[in-house]
Amino acid sequence: MSRFWSDHVADLVPYVPGEQPKVIDLLKLNTNENPYGPSPLAIKAMKAMLDDRLRLYPDPEALALRTEIAACYRVDVAQVFVGNGSDEVLAHIFHGLFLREGRQVLMPDITYSFYPTYCRLYHVPFETVPLAEDFSLRISDYTDERARRAAGIIFANPNAPTGMALTLDEISQIAGANPDTVVVVDEAYVDFGAQSAVSLLDQHDNLLVVHTFSKSRSLAGMRVGYAMGSVELIEGLRRVKDSFNSYPLDMLAQAGALAAIKDTAYFDQTRKAIIQSREQLCLDLQGMGFDVLPSAANFVFARHRVADATKLAAALREKHILVRHFGLPRIDQYLRITVGTDRDCRRLCVALADILGNVQ
Template identity: 75%
Template sequence: MSRFWSDHVAGLVPYTPGEQPKVADLLKLNTNENPYGPSPLALKAIKEAADSRLRLYPDPESRALREAIAARHGLAAEQVFVGNGSDEVLAHAFHGLFMRAERPLLMPDITYSFYPTYCRLYGIPCETVALSDDFALDPQDYIGERAQRAAGIIFANPNAPTGMALGLDAIARIARANPDTAVVVDEAYVDFGAESAVALVAELDNLLVVHTLSKSRSLAGLRVGYAMGSAGLIEGLRRVKDSFNSYPLDMLAQAGALAALRDEAYFEKTRQAIMRSRDQLAVDLAQMGFDVLPSMTNFVFARHRSSDAVKLAAALRERRILVRHFALPRIDQYLRITIGTDAECERLCKALAEILGKAQ
């Protein structure tokens, strides 16, 4: 602890991201990165933008990018907010929408672990709502009367780390039952088979939908995320942004993101490949004795019926394969495994077969 810290810093428990080790022949299946790389058009646009214009500040409003996002989703540019990765967009949502006179924020008990981190950072009380025994989210849990009105509701859909998705009817029920409360749906993985709640934005002015280009667009290293919602919600985020950093997206990020969004052919080709590999991996894991949750993401969440998850993860690490383990209640026997190429999934399955064969 440093004597120079602000009063609240000692009490913070920072978010722990997945490992990014620099090891030769390492198979990284721990951080849900896309195995296929960015659109060639995005790479070309980034290179072309790297010229003398970098002496200038970028467009603080990212107008061209916001207009492209709006056009893709049938919205107006004023209904789109962009930021430095969806994590920053979410942080602004916590700051701008959920700090409401000590009222609690509702979230699932098993969800993206950055949400509790933001609550600690901004001093937002949170109340976790248990998922069902099969890890499904029950909309009714967010609809009934509560002793204290919620400051907001947030959940990832599809959920992380379970990979399971909620239908649009259920999302609409939650939002309609809480008309004076912001409902944030984090759709980082929605492009891998789930329905986007963006379709509900026109009729629900309390619904904010957050996307990222890190997963399905293969741009995790560029850091571009965005939110879509009513003009009122977006204005709240903009006020926070312009009180924090007026230029969250640099010229290269804006150029690359815009080109990636325009390359629908590459997007469709790579996401379909990932979904096919995911479905095959789920079958292969089941044949080796794993219980695999139904996934609408670029990862699977699985537990072996007789082998300990920590030992499996350690044995894979010895073979230069990283997967993600969460030492948390209810899910400590599960592994989250990112979908790689077919060859990478085959390498994983061969390693698991060897490990499990030795354990028997």
């Protein structure tokens, strides 16, 4: 506690991102980054932006990028909001749509841990709803009176860190049962195997879908995220953004993201490669005695039947391989492992075989 801090700062529990150490020969499988680089066309577009124009402020509305996103998902440009990474988009959602007098936000007990962090930052009351024993989300938990009274419901689909996905019909049931509740589907990983709820936007004006360029478009370093929903919801977010930072996306980010979303061939090629590597990785992990949850994401969530997860993560680290371990109730025996290239996955499996050989 410092005498200079605002009163509530001492009570904050900041989100802890996966580490980014600078070690040679490091295999980073801890933050769900894409093992393939961004689209070469995105790199070219960003390089072409490196000139005198950088003395000017970027387009505060990111109109060219929003227009392309709108065309890609067949929505109106007024239904698209962009921000500095989907984390910033999420922050504006908690601040601008979820903070309602006498109402709370519902979220699964196991999900992206930034959601409760934003609740604490913006003083949004929230309740966590336990996932079922098998980590599936029970629709009935989100279609009852408590859900109807909530200001918001938020979940990731596929969920993080489990990788498990809901069907469109299940999402539609949740949005339909709670017409006065903002239902946010965080689709950071949707391109790796789930169906996007964007197609439901016509039916539900309370539904907001959040995407990122950090995963399937491999632009985590540029920080670009977006939300799609009814004009009313998007206008709410724009009001918050223009009261916070009018220029969340710099010129390079706007140019790079625009080129990346246009390059559908590269997008399809790389995400399919990751999906294929994931399927092989699941088999290999199972062969080594891991239980692996069904994943629709670019990571797997796995528990070894014998070896302790903390020790496994530490032993992998010794071999310069980082995976994510959350020392949290219910999931403290699981490791979240990002799917890399086939070569990355092989290196991981060789290391694991070596470690497990040693512990057995």
